Amino acid sequence: MSQSEAHDVKELNLAIDLCLRIGEMLLGNGAGAADVTSTMRAAAQHLGLRNTDIDVTFTQISMSHQYDPAEPTLVMIRAVPNRGYNYEDLTQVDHLVRDLTAGRIDLYTARTRMATIVSTPPRYPRWVVTVSTGLMSAAVGLALGGGPYVVVIAFLAACSIDRVMLWMHRRRLPMFYQQVAGGFVASVFAVGASLTDLDVDLSVVITANIIMLLAGIGFMGALQDAISGFHLTGTARITEAIIATVGIVAGVSGGITFGKALGADWFYYVPGRTGFEEIGVLMLGAGIAAAAFALSAYAPRRSLAPIAVVAAVASGVWRAISEAGADGAWAAAVAAFLVGLVAYEVSRRCGVPPLVIVVPAMVPLLPGLSIYRGLSLLTQGGFMVSQGLLAMVTAASVALALAAGVIFGEFIAQPVQRESRRLESRLAGPRLVGVFRPRTRARRRELAAQED
Incomplete structure:
Protein backbone atom coordinates (compact mmCIF):
# COMPACT_ATOMS: atom_id res chain seq x y z
CA MET A 1 0.00 0.00 0.00
CA SER A 2 1.44 3.33 -1.04
CA GLN A 3 1.68 6.35 1.23
CA SER A 4 -1.18 8.13 -0.58
CA GLU A 5 -3.40 5.06 -0.29
CA ALA A 6 -2.63 4.81 3.43
CA HIS A 7 -3.55 8.47 3.79
CA ASP A 8 -6.85 7.85 1.99
CA VAL A 9 -7.64 4.91 4.26
CA LYS A 10 -6.86 7.08 7.28
CA GLU A 11 -9.28 9.72 6.02
CA LEU A 12 -11.95 7.06 5.51
CA ASN A 13 -11.46 5.76 9.05
CA LEU A 14 -11.77 9.24 10.49
CA ALA A 15 -14.90 9.90 8.43
CA ILE A 16 -16.58 6.66 9.49
CA ASP A 17 -15.64 7.31 13.11
CA LEU A 18 -17.22 10.78 12.93
CA CYS A 19 -20.44 9.36 11.47
CA LEU A 20 -20.60 6.75 14.22
CA ARG A 21 -20.09 9.38 16.90
CA ILE A 22 -22.89 11.45 15.39
CA GLY A 23 -25.18 8.42 15.40
CA GLU A 24 -24.21 7.54 18.96
CA MET A 25 -25.12 11.01 20.21
CA LEU A 26 -28.45 11.01 18.37
CA LEU A 27 -29.52 7.50 19.42
CA GLY A 28 -28.39 8.02 23.00
CA ASN A 29 -30.49 11.18 23.25
CA GLY A 30 -33.73 9.63 22.06
CA ALA A 31 -33.63 9.98 18.27
CA GLY A 32 -35.38 7.30 16.24
CA ALA A 33 -33.47 4.71 14.24
CA ALA A 34 -34.65 6.23 10.94
CA ASP A 35 -33.38 9.67 11.95
CA VAL A 36 -30.03 8.24 13.04
CA THR A 37 -29.59 6.29 9.81
CA SER A 38 -30.50 9.19 7.53
CA THR A 39 -28.28 11.67 9.37
CA MET A 40 -25.29 9.33 9.32
CA ARG A 41 -25.80 8.66 5.63
CA ALA A 42 -26.07 12.37 4.81
CA ALA A 43 -22.79 13.06 6.64
CA ALA A 44 -21.09 10.08 4.98
CA GLN A 45 -22.17 11.14 1.50
CA HIS A 46 -20.82 14.63 2.06
CA LEU A 47 -17.49 13.17 3.19
CA GLY A 48 -17.24 11.11 0.00
CA LEU A 49 -18.42 7.74 1.30
CA ARG A 50 -20.84 6.22 -1.19
CA ASN A 51 -22.84 3.01 -0.76
CA THR A 52 -22.21 2.71 2.97
CA ASP A 53 -24.03 0.07 5.01
CA ILE A 54 -25.44 1.40 8.31
CA ASP A 55 -27.03 -0.83 10.91
CA VAL A 56 -28.78 0.70 13.93
CA THR A 57 -30.00 -1.47 16.78
CA PHE A 58 -31.15 -0.65 20.27
CA THR A 59 -27.68 -0.52 21.84
CA GLN A 60 -25.26 -0.59 18.91
CA ILE A 61 -24.43 1.20 15.68
CA SER A 62 -22.27 -0.21 12.91
CA MET A 63 -21.09 1.26 9.62
CA SER A 64 -19.16 -0.37 6.80
CA HIS A 65 -17.65 0.87 3.56
CA GLN A 66 -15.72 -0.95 0.85
CA TYR A 67 -13.48 1.64 -0.77
CA ASP A 68 -11.79 -0.91 -3.08
CA PRO A 69 -13.15 -4.31 -4.20
CA ALA A 70 -9.64 -5.74 -3.84
CA GLU A 71 -9.26 -4.54 -0.24
CA PRO A 72 -11.03 -5.64 2.98
CA THR A 73 -14.18 -3.77 3.91
CA LEU A 74 -13.84 -1.11 6.60
CA VAL A 75 -16.22 -1.93 9.44
CA MET A 76 -16.60 0.03 12.68
CA ILE A 77 -19.00 -0.57 15.56
CA ARG A 78 -19.94 1.65 18.49
CA ALA A 79 -22.01 0.65 21.50
CA VAL A 80 -24.64 3.00 22.96
CA PRO A 81 -24.82 1.93 26.61
CA ASN A 82 -26.31 5.02 28.23
CA ARG A 83 -29.78 6.27 27.38
CA GLY A 84 -30.72 9.71 28.56
CA TYR A 85 -31.97 12.99 27.27
CA ASN A 86 -29.64 15.91 26.72
CA TYR A 87 -31.31 18.13 24.16
CA GLU A 88 -28.51 20.69 24.37
CA ASP A 89 -26.06 18.10 22.99
CA LEU A 90 -28.65 16.94 20.48
CA THR A 91 -29.09 20.48 19.20
CA GLN A 92 -25.35 21.06 18.90
CA VAL A 93 -24.87 17.81 16.99
CA ASP A 94 -27.74 18.77 14.69
CA HIS A 95 -26.06 22.12 13.98
CA LEU A 96 -22.74 20.36 13.42
CA VAL A 97 -24.28 18.07 10.79
CA ARG A 98 -25.93 21.01 9.05
CA ASP A 99 -22.64 22.93 8.93
CA LEU A 100 -20.80 19.85 7.68
CA THR A 101 -23.24 19.04 4.88
CA ALA A 102 -23.40 22.71 3.87
CA GLY A 103 -19.62 22.80 3.42
CA ARG A 104 -18.99 25.34 6.17
CA ILE A 105 -16.65 23.02 8.08
CA ASP A 106 -14.36 20.15 7.09
CA LEU A 107 -13.82 16.70 8.58
CA TYR A 108 -11.19 17.74 11.12
CA THR A 109 -13.13 20.78 12.34
CA ALA A 110 -16.22 18.60 12.71
CA ARG A 111 -14.28 16.06 14.77
CA THR A 112 -12.95 18.82 17.01
CA ARG A 113 -16.45 20.21 17.55
CA MET A 114 -17.79 16.74 18.29
CA ALA A 115 -15.09 16.18 20.90
CA THR A 116 -16.02 19.50 22.50
CA ILE A 117 -19.70 18.57 22.62
CA VAL A 118 -18.96 15.22 24.23
CA SER A 119 -16.58 16.63 26.84
CA THR A 120 -18.58 19.74 27.81
CA PRO A 121 -20.66 19.26 30.99
CA PRO A 122 -24.38 20.11 30.98
CA ARG A 123 -25.32 23.76 31.14
CA TYR A 124 -27.50 23.38 34.24
CA PRO A 125 -26.40 21.88 37.58
CA ILE A 412 -47.10 17.50 5.72
CA ALA A 413 -44.84 20.08 7.35
CA GLN A 414 -41.57 19.14 5.67
CA PRO A 415 -41.74 19.70 1.89
CA VAL A 416 -39.73 17.13 -0.01
CA GLN A 417 -37.68 18.89 -2.68
CA ARG A 418 -36.82 17.24 -5.96
CA GLU A 419 -33.11 17.15 -5.22
CA SER A 420 -33.62 15.32 -1.92
CA ARG A 421 -36.04 12.62 -3.10
CA ARG A 422 -33.27 10.24 -3.97
CA LEU A 423 -32.06 10.22 -0.37
CA GLU A 424 -35.59 10.23 1.07
CA SER A 425 -36.56 7.16 -0.96
CA ARG A 426 -34.22 5.04 1.11
CA LEU A 427 -36.02 5.86 4.31
CA ALA A 428 -39.54 5.50 5.68
CA GLY A 429 -40.72 8.63 7.41
CA PRO A 430 -39.53 12.23 7.80
CA ARG A 431 -36.72 13.26 10.10
CA LEU A 432 -37.16 14.76 13.55
CA VAL A 433 -33.43 15.47 13.80
CA GLY A 434 -30.66 15.94 11.25
CA VAL A 435 -30.55 17.68 7.89
CA PHE A 436 -33.75 17.86 5.87
CA ARG A 437 -32.11 18.33 2.49
CA PRO A 438 -28.75 17.17 1.19
CA ARG A 439 -26.77 19.56 -0.96
CA THR A 440 -28.14 20.31 -4.38
CA ARG A 441 -26.15 19.64 -7.53
CA ALA A 442 -25.59 23.36 -7.98
CA ARG A 443 -24.16 23.61 -4.48
CA ARG A 444 -21.89 20.61 -5.08
CA ARG A 445 -20.58 22.16 -8.30
CA GLU A 446 -19.97 25.44 -6.46
CA LEU A 447 -17.96 23.69 -3.74
CA ALA A 448 -16.02 21.70 -6.32
CA ALA A 449 -15.12 24.91 -8.14
CA GLN A 450 -13.91 26.45 -4.88
CA GLU A 451 -11.68 23.44 -4.22
CA ASP A 452 -10.20 23.69 -7.71
Whole structure:
Protein backbone atom coordinates (compact mmCIF):
# COMPACT_ATOMS: atom_id res chain seq x y z
CA MET A 1 0.00 0.00 0.00
CA SER A 2 1.44 3.33 -1.04
CA GLN A 3 1.68 6.35 1.23
CA SER A 4 -1.18 8.13 -0.58
CA GLU A 5 -3.40 5.06 -0.29
CA ALA A 6 -2.63 4.81 3.43
CA HIS A 7 -3.55 8.47 3.79
CA ASP A 8 -6.85 7.85 1.99
CA VAL A 9 -7.64 4.91 4.26
CA LYS A 10 -6.86 7.08 7.28
CA GLU A 11 -9.28 9.72 6.02
CA LEU A 12 -11.95 7.06 5.51
CA ASN A 13 -11.46 5.76 9.05
CA LEU A 14 -11.77 9.24 10.49
CA ALA A 15 -14.90 9.90 8.43
CA ILE A 16 -16.58 6.66 9.49
CA ASP A 17 -15.64 7.31 13.11
CA LEU A 18 -17.22 10.78 12.93
CA CYS A 19 -20.44 9.36 11.47
CA LEU A 20 -20.60 6.75 14.22
CA ARG A 21 -20.09 9.38 16.90
CA ILE A 22 -22.89 11.45 15.39
CA GLY A 23 -25.18 8.42 15.40
CA GLU A 24 -24.21 7.54 18.96
CA MET A 25 -25.12 11.01 20.21
CA LEU A 26 -28.45 11.01 18.37
CA LEU A 27 -29.52 7.50 19.42
CA GLY A 28 -28.39 8.02 23.00
CA ASN A 29 -30.49 11.18 23.25
CA GLY A 30 -33.73 9.63 22.06
CA ALA A 31 -33.63 9.98 18.27
CA GLY A 32 -35.38 7.30 16.24
CA ALA A 33 -33.47 4.71 14.24
CA ALA A 34 -34.65 6.23 10.94
CA ASP A 35 -33.38 9.67 11.95
CA VAL A 36 -30.03 8.24 13.04
CA THR A 37 -29.59 6.29 9.81
CA SER A 38 -30.50 9.19 7.53
CA THR A 39 -28.28 11.67 9.37
CA MET A 40 -25.29 9.33 9.32
CA ARG A 41 -25.80 8.66 5.63
CA ALA A 42 -26.07 12.37 4.81
CA ALA A 43 -22.79 13.06 6.64
CA ALA A 44 -21.09 10.08 4.98
CA GLN A 45 -22.17 11.14 1.50
CA HIS A 46 -20.82 14.63 2.06
CA LEU A 47 -17.49 13.17 3.19
CA GLY A 48 -17.24 11.11 0.00
CA LEU A 49 -18.42 7.74 1.30
CA ARG A 50 -20.84 6.22 -1.19
CA ASN A 51 -22.84 3.01 -0.76
CA THR A 52 -22.21 2.71 2.97
CA ASP A 53 -24.03 0.07 5.01
CA ILE A 54 -25.44 1.40 8.31
CA ASP A 55 -27.03 -0.83 10.91
CA VAL A 56 -28.78 0.70 13.93
CA THR A 57 -30.00 -1.47 16.78
CA PHE A 58 -31.15 -0.65 20.27
CA THR A 59 -27.68 -0.52 21.84
CA GLN A 60 -25.26 -0.59 18.91
CA ILE A 61 -24.43 1.20 15.68
CA SER A 62 -22.27 -0.21 12.91
CA MET A 63 -21.09 1.26 9.62
CA SER A 64 -19.16 -0.37 6.80
CA HIS A 65 -17.65 0.87 3.56
CA GLN A 66 -15.72 -0.95 0.85
CA TYR A 67 -13.48 1.64 -0.77
CA ASP A 68 -11.79 -0.91 -3.08
CA PRO A 69 -13.15 -4.31 -4.20
CA ALA A 70 -9.64 -5.74 -3.84
CA GLU A 71 -9.26 -4.54 -0.24
CA PRO A 72 -11.03 -5.64 2.98
CA THR A 73 -14.18 -3.77 3.91
CA LEU A 74 -13.84 -1.11 6.60
CA VAL A 75 -16.22 -1.93 9.44
CA MET A 76 -16.60 0.03 12.68
CA ILE A 77 -19.00 -0.57 15.56
CA ARG A 78 -19.94 1.65 18.49
CA ALA A 79 -22.01 0.65 21.50
CA VAL A 80 -24.64 3.00 22.96
CA PRO A 81 -24.82 1.93 26.61
CA ASN A 82 -26.31 5.02 28.23
CA ARG A 83 -29.78 6.27 27.38
CA GLY A 84 -30.72 9.71 28.56
CA TYR A 85 -31.97 12.99 27.27
CA ASN A 86 -29.64 15.91 26.72
CA TYR A 87 -31.31 18.13 24.16
CA GLU A 88 -28.51 20.69 24.37
CA ASP A 89 -26.06 18.10 22.99
CA LEU A 90 -28.65 16.94 20.48
CA THR A 91 -29.09 20.48 19.20
CA GLN A 92 -25.35 21.06 18.90
CA VAL A 93 -24.87 17.81 16.99
CA ASP A 94 -27.74 18.77 14.69
CA HIS A 95 -26.06 22.12 13.98
CA LEU A 96 -22.74 20.36 13.42
CA VAL A 97 -24.28 18.07 10.79
CA ARG A 98 -25.93 21.01 9.05
CA ASP A 99 -22.64 22.93 8.93
CA LEU A 100 -20.80 19.85 7.68
CA THR A 101 -23.24 19.04 4.88
CA ALA A 102 -23.40 22.71 3.87
CA GLY A 103 -19.62 22.80 3.42
CA ARG A 104 -18.99 25.34 6.17
CA ILE A 105 -16.65 23.02 8.08
CA ASP A 106 -14.36 20.15 7.09
CA LEU A 107 -13.82 16.70 8.58
CA TYR A 108 -11.19 17.74 11.12
CA THR A 109 -13.13 20.78 12.34
CA ALA A 110 -16.22 18.60 12.71
CA ARG A 111 -14.28 16.06 14.77
CA THR A 112 -12.95 18.82 17.01
CA ARG A 113 -16.45 20.21 17.55
CA MET A 114 -17.79 16.74 18.29
CA ALA A 115 -15.09 16.18 20.90
CA THR A 116 -16.02 19.50 22.50
CA ILE A 117 -19.70 18.57 22.62
CA VAL A 118 -18.96 15.22 24.23
CA SER A 119 -16.58 16.63 26.84
CA THR A 120 -18.58 19.74 27.81
CA PRO A 121 -20.66 19.26 30.99
CA PRO A 122 -24.38 20.11 30.98
CA ARG A 123 -25.32 23.76 31.14
CA TYR A 124 -27.50 23.38 34.24
CA PRO A 125 -26.40 21.88 37.58
CA ARG A 126 -27.90 18.51 38.48
CA TRP A 127 -30.26 19.92 41.13
CA VAL A 128 -32.10 21.79 38.37
CA VAL A 129 -33.03 18.41 36.87
CA THR A 130 -34.34 17.26 40.24
CA VAL A 131 -36.50 20.35 40.72
CA SER A 132 -37.73 20.17 37.11
CA THR A 133 -38.72 16.54 37.59
CA GLY A 134 -40.65 17.42 40.72
CA LEU A 135 -42.36 20.30 38.92
CA MET A 136 -43.35 17.99 36.07
CA SER A 137 -44.97 15.49 38.43
CA ALA A 138 -46.72 18.27 40.31
CA ALA A 139 -48.08 19.72 37.07
CA VAL A 140 -49.32 16.32 35.91
CA GLY A 141 -50.93 15.82 39.32
CA LEU A 142 -52.75 19.09 38.74
CA ALA A 143 -53.85 18.00 35.26
CA LEU A 144 -55.08 14.67 36.63
CA GLY A 145 -57.47 16.36 39.03
CA GLY A 146 -55.37 16.30 42.18
CA GLY A 147 -55.81 19.02 44.75
CA PRO A 148 -53.12 21.15 46.38
CA TYR A 149 -52.04 18.33 48.71
CA VAL A 150 -51.61 15.93 45.79
CA VAL A 151 -49.55 18.52 43.91
CA VAL A 152 -47.24 19.10 46.88
CA ILE A 153 -46.85 15.38 47.61
CA ALA A 154 -46.14 14.66 43.94
CA PHE A 155 -43.43 17.33 43.88
CA LEU A 156 -41.70 16.01 47.01
CA ALA A 157 -42.02 12.40 45.92
CA ALA A 158 -40.64 13.06 42.44
CA CYS A 159 -37.65 14.94 43.84
CA SER A 160 -36.95 12.12 46.28
CA ILE A 161 -37.33 9.48 43.55
CA ASP A 162 -34.93 11.35 41.28
CA ARG A 163 -32.25 11.51 43.95
CA VAL A 164 -32.66 7.84 44.85
CA MET A 165 -32.45 6.78 41.20
CA LEU A 166 -29.42 9.03 40.65
CA TRP A 167 -27.69 7.40 43.61
CA MET A 168 -28.43 3.94 42.21
CA HIS A 169 -27.41 4.93 38.68
CA ARG A 170 -24.02 6.12 39.88
CA ARG A 171 -23.55 2.67 41.39
CA ARG A 172 -24.45 1.13 38.04
CA LEU A 173 -27.51 -0.72 39.20
CA PRO A 174 -29.76 -1.82 36.28
CA MET A 175 -32.75 0.34 35.38
CA PHE A 176 -35.20 -2.33 36.54
CA TYR A 177 -34.05 -1.99 40.15
CA GLN A 178 -34.12 1.79 39.87
CA GLN A 179 -37.76 1.58 38.76
CA VAL A 180 -38.56 -0.75 41.66
CA ALA A 181 -37.01 1.73 44.09
CA GLY A 182 -38.90 4.62 42.49
CA GLY A 183 -42.24 2.82 42.76
CA PHE A 184 -41.49 1.94 46.39
CA VAL A 185 -40.70 5.55 47.30
CA ALA A 186 -43.85 6.76 45.52
CA SER A 187 -46.09 4.39 47.47
CA VAL A 188 -44.34 5.20 50.74
CA PHE A 189 -45.26 8.87 50.28
CA ALA A 190 -48.87 7.83 49.68
CA VAL A 191 -48.84 5.61 52.77
CA GLY A 192 -47.47 8.51 54.78
CA ALA A 193 -50.30 10.70 53.51
CA SER A 194 -52.82 8.04 54.56
CA LEU A 195 -51.53 8.19 58.13
CA THR A 196 -52.41 11.90 58.33
CA ASP A 197 -55.71 13.75 58.28
CA LEU A 198 -55.24 14.96 54.71
CA ASP A 199 -58.34 14.60 52.56
CA VAL A 200 -56.79 13.15 49.39
CA ASP A 201 -57.47 10.27 47.03
CA LEU A 202 -54.51 7.99 47.69
CA SER A 203 -54.81 6.30 44.31
CA VAL A 204 -54.42 9.66 42.58
CA VAL A 205 -51.51 10.44 44.90
CA ILE A 206 -49.63 7.32 43.76
CA THR A 207 -50.49 7.98 40.13
CA ALA A 208 -49.06 11.50 40.36
CA ASN A 209 -46.00 10.22 42.22
CA ILE A 210 -45.04 7.63 39.60
CA ILE A 211 -45.76 9.75 36.54
CA MET A 212 -42.06 10.50 36.08
CA LEU A 213 -41.26 6.78 35.97
CA LEU A 214 -43.77 5.73 33.34
CA ALA A 215 -42.39 4.47 30.06
CA GLY A 216 -44.78 6.13 27.64
CA ILE A 217 -41.99 7.79 25.64
CA GLY A 218 -40.23 4.48 25.09
CA PHE A 219 -43.45 2.77 24.06
CA MET A 220 -44.35 5.47 21.54
CA GLY A 221 -40.78 5.58 20.24
CA ALA A 222 -40.88 1.82 19.74
CA LEU A 223 -43.99 2.04 17.60
CA GLN A 224 -42.50 4.96 15.69
CA ASP A 225 -39.47 2.82 14.85
CA ALA A 226 -41.79 -0.01 13.80
CA ILE A 227 -43.74 2.33 11.52
CA SER A 228 -40.46 3.55 10.00
CA GLY A 229 -39.41 -0.02 9.20
CA PHE A 230 -36.97 -0.68 12.09
CA HIS A 231 -38.84 -3.59 13.66
CA LEU A 232 -35.93 -5.06 15.62
CA THR A 233 -35.16 -1.76 17.35
CA GLY A 234 -38.87 -1.19 17.97
CA THR A 235 -39.24 -4.61 19.59
CA ALA A 236 -36.26 -3.95 21.86
CA ARG A 237 -37.73 -0.60 22.95
CA ILE A 238 -41.10 -2.21 23.71
CA THR A 239 -39.34 -4.81 25.85
CA GLU A 240 -37.49 -2.09 27.75
CA ALA A 241 -40.72 -0.15 28.34
CA ILE A 242 -42.55 -3.22 29.65
CA ILE A 243 -39.70 -4.26 31.95
CA ALA A 244 -39.46 -0.72 33.33
CA THR A 245 -43.21 -0.66 34.00
CA VAL A 246 -43.08 -4.07 35.68
CA GLY A 247 -40.46 -2.61 38.01
CA ILE A 248 -42.86 0.19 38.95
CA VAL A 249 -45.63 -2.34 39.62
CA ALA A 250 -43.33 -4.34 41.89
CA GLY A 251 -42.11 -1.25 43.72
CA VAL A 252 -45.61 0.14 44.35
CA SER A 253 -46.84 -3.25 45.53
CA GLY A 254 -43.89 -3.54 47.89
CA GLY A 255 -44.47 -0.06 49.28
CA ILE A 256 -48.16 -0.75 49.94
CA THR A 257 -47.31 -4.04 51.62
CA PHE A 258 -44.76 -2.22 53.76
CA GLY A 259 -47.39 0.37 54.69
CA LYS A 260 -49.90 -2.27 55.71
CA ALA A 261 -47.25 -3.88 57.89
CA LEU A 262 -46.97 -0.51 59.66
CA GLY A 263 -50.69 -0.44 60.33
CA ALA A 264 -52.20 1.16 57.22
CA ASP A 265 -54.67 -1.70 56.77
CA TRP A 266 -57.34 0.62 55.38
CA PHE A 267 -55.20 1.49 52.37
CA TYR A 268 -57.22 0.98 49.17
CA TYR A 269 -55.49 1.45 45.86
CA VAL A 270 -56.86 1.55 42.29
CA PRO A 271 -53.92 1.25 39.84
CA GLY A 272 -53.54 4.23 37.53
CA ARG A 273 -56.58 6.05 38.79
CA THR A 274 -56.97 9.66 37.69
CA GLY A 275 -59.38 12.48 38.36
CA PHE A 276 -61.05 14.83 35.92
CA GLU A 277 -60.21 18.49 35.58
CA GLU A 278 -61.62 21.31 33.52
CA ILE A 279 -59.99 21.91 30.18
CA GLY A 280 -58.32 25.14 31.31
CA VAL A 281 -56.60 23.48 34.28
CA LEU A 282 -55.68 20.53 32.06
CA MET A 283 -53.99 22.81 29.53
CA LEU A 284 -52.14 24.69 32.27
CA GLY A 285 -50.85 21.49 33.84
CA ALA A 286 -49.89 20.01 30.46
CA GLY A 287 -47.95 23.13 29.45
CA ILE A 288 -46.02 23.28 32.71
CA ALA A 289 -45.31 19.54 32.64
CA ALA A 290 -43.97 19.68 29.08
CA ALA A 291 -41.72 22.67 29.78
CA ALA A 292 -40.47 21.08 33.01
CA PHE A 293 -39.65 17.85 31.20
CA ALA A 294 -37.78 19.80 28.52
CA LEU A 295 -35.80 21.62 31.20
CA SER A 296 -34.94 18.33 32.91
CA ALA A 297 -33.62 17.14 29.53
CA TYR A 298 -31.35 20.22 29.22
CA ALA A 299 -33.35 21.71 26.36
CA PRO A 300 -32.22 25.21 25.33
CA ARG A 301 -34.07 27.86 27.32
CA ARG A 302 -35.34 29.57 24.18
CA SER A 303 -37.46 26.50 23.43
CA LEU A 304 -39.23 26.14 26.80
CA ALA A 305 -42.05 28.66 26.25
CA PRO A 306 -42.93 27.38 22.74
CA ILE A 307 -42.94 23.80 24.05
CA ALA A 308 -45.37 24.76 26.82
CA VAL A 309 -47.72 26.47 24.34
CA VAL A 310 -47.68 23.55 21.89
CA ALA A 311 -48.30 21.02 24.68
CA ALA A 312 -51.15 23.05 26.18
CA VAL A 313 -52.90 23.46 22.83
CA ALA A 314 -52.44 19.78 21.95
CA SER A 315 -53.89 18.68 25.32
CA GLY A 316 -56.83 21.05 24.87
CA VAL A 317 -57.51 19.65 21.40
CA TRP A 318 -57.32 16.10 22.76
CA ARG A 319 -59.80 16.85 25.54
CA ALA A 320 -62.19 18.73 23.22
CA ILE A 321 -62.26 15.89 20.70
CA SER A 322 -62.70 13.30 23.45
CA GLU A 323 -65.62 15.20 24.97
CA ALA A 324 -67.19 15.41 21.51
CA GLY A 325 -67.54 11.61 21.60
CA ALA A 326 -64.60 10.59 19.41
CA ASP A 327 -62.57 7.47 20.10
CA GLY A 328 -59.57 8.01 22.39
CA ALA A 329 -57.07 6.86 19.78
CA TRP A 330 -58.47 9.25 17.17
CA ALA A 331 -58.35 12.13 19.64
CA ALA A 332 -54.72 11.32 20.40
CA ALA A 333 -53.91 11.04 16.68
CA VAL A 334 -55.37 14.46 15.89
CA ALA A 335 -53.51 16.08 18.79
CA ALA A 336 -50.27 14.38 17.74
CA PHE A 337 -50.80 15.43 14.13
CA LEU A 338 -51.09 19.02 15.33
CA VAL A 339 -47.82 18.69 17.26
CA GLY A 340 -46.02 17.24 14.27
CA LEU A 341 -47.47 19.87 11.97
CA VAL A 342 -46.27 22.87 14.00
CA ALA A 343 -43.05 21.35 15.38
CA TYR A 344 -41.11 21.90 12.16
CA GLU A 345 -41.80 25.63 12.02
CA VAL A 346 -41.45 26.13 15.79
CA SER A 347 -38.14 24.29 15.83
CA ARG A 348 -36.85 26.36 12.92
CA ARG A 349 -37.62 29.57 14.75
CA CYS A 350 -36.08 28.29 18.00
CA GLY A 351 -32.99 26.89 16.31
CA VAL A 352 -33.49 23.33 17.62
CA PRO A 353 -34.33 19.99 15.99
CA PRO A 354 -38.07 19.16 15.76
CA LEU A 355 -37.47 16.27 18.18
CA VAL A 356 -36.80 18.79 20.98
CA ILE A 357 -40.29 20.22 20.44
CA VAL A 358 -42.16 16.98 19.71
CA VAL A 359 -41.13 14.78 22.63
CA PRO A 360 -41.82 17.20 25.51
CA ALA A 361 -45.07 18.36 23.89
CA MET A 362 -46.23 14.74 23.70
CA VAL A 363 -45.46 13.95 27.35
CA PRO A 364 -48.96 14.88 28.65
CA LEU A 365 -50.56 12.66 25.98
CA LEU A 366 -48.46 9.54 26.49
CA PRO A 367 -50.19 6.26 27.45
CA GLY A 368 -47.83 5.41 30.30
CA LEU A 369 -50.69 5.22 32.80
CA SER A 370 -52.58 2.74 30.62
CA ILE A 371 -49.50 0.52 30.39
CA TYR A 372 -49.06 0.66 34.15
CA ARG A 373 -52.75 0.03 34.79
CA GLY A 374 -52.79 -2.94 32.44
CA LEU A 375 -49.75 -4.64 33.93
CA SER A 376 -50.99 -4.00 37.48
CA LEU A 377 -54.37 -5.60 36.73
CA LEU A 378 -52.72 -8.54 34.98
CA THR A 379 -50.74 -9.35 38.12
CA GLN A 380 -53.95 -9.52 40.19
CA GLY A 381 -55.34 -12.45 38.21
CA GLY A 382 -58.96 -13.55 38.08
CA PHE A 383 -61.48 -11.34 36.35
CA MET A 384 -58.98 -8.45 36.46
CA VAL A 385 -57.01 -10.08 33.63
CA SER A 386 -59.57 -9.05 31.02
CA GLN A 387 -59.46 -5.46 32.26
CA GLY A 388 -55.68 -5.54 32.19
CA LEU A 389 -55.64 -6.78 28.60
CA LEU A 390 -58.11 -4.05 27.66
CA ALA A 391 -55.86 -1.41 29.25
CA MET A 392 -52.82 -2.74 27.39
CA VAL A 393 -54.67 -2.74 24.07
CA THR A 394 -55.80 0.81 24.78
CA ALA A 395 -52.23 1.87 25.53
CA ALA A 396 -50.98 0.27 22.32
CA SER A 397 -53.68 1.93 20.22
CA VAL A 398 -53.02 5.35 21.76
CA ALA A 399 -49.24 5.01 21.35
CA LEU A 400 -49.66 3.92 17.74
CA ALA A 401 -52.03 6.83 17.12
CA LEU A 402 -49.54 9.29 18.64
CA ALA A 403 -46.62 7.95 16.61
CA ALA A 404 -48.62 7.87 13.38
CA GLY A 405 -50.04 11.33 13.99
CA VAL A 406 -46.64 12.90 14.61
CA ILE A 407 -45.07 11.23 11.58
CA PHE A 408 -47.95 12.27 9.32
CA GLY A 409 -47.78 15.82 10.64
CA GLU A 410 -44.06 15.92 9.84
CA PHE A 411 -44.77 14.59 6.34
CA ILE A 412 -47.10 17.50 5.72
CA ALA A 413 -44.84 20.08 7.35
CA GLN A 414 -41.57 19.14 5.67
CA PRO A 415 -41.74 19.70 1.89
CA VAL A 416 -39.73 17.13 -0.01
CA GLN A 417 -37.68 18.89 -2.68
CA ARG A 418 -36.82 17.24 -5.96
CA GLU A 419 -33.11 17.15 -5.22
CA SER A 420 -33.62 15.32 -1.92
CA ARG A 421 -36.04 12.62 -3.10
CA ARG A 422 -33.27 10.24 -3.97
CA LEU A 423 -32.06 10.22 -0.37
CA GLU A 424 -35.59 10.23 1.07
CA SER A 425 -36.56 7.16 -0.96
CA ARG A 426 -34.22 5.04 1.11
CA LEU A 427 -36.02 5.86 4.31
CA ALA A 428 -39.54 5.50 5.68
CA GLY A 429 -40.72 8.63 7.41
CA PRO A 430 -39.53 12.23 7.80
CA ARG A 431 -36.72 13.26 10.10
CA LEU A 432 -37.16 14.76 13.55
CA VAL A 433 -33.43 15.47 13.80
CA GLY A 434 -30.66 15.94 11.25
CA VAL A 435 -30.55 17.68 7.89
CA PHE A 436 -33.75 17.86 5.87
CA ARG A 437 -32.11 18.33 2.49
CA PRO A 438 -28.75 17.17 1.19
CA ARG A 439 -26.77 19.56 -0.96
CA THR A 440 -28.14 20.31 -4.38
CA ARG A 441 -26.15 19.64 -7.53
CA ALA A 442 -25.59 23.36 -7.98
CA ARG A 443 -24.16 23.61 -4.48
CA ARG A 444 -21.89 20.61 -5.08
CA ARG A 445 -20.58 22.16 -8.30
CA GLU A 446 -19.97 25.44 -6.46
CA LEU A 447 -17.96 23.69 -3.74
CA ALA A 448 -16.02 21.70 -6.32
CA ALA A 449 -15.12 24.91 -8.14
CA GLN A 450 -13.91 26.45 -4.88
CA GLU A 451 -11.68 23.44 -4.22
CA ASP A 452 -10.20 23.69 -7.71
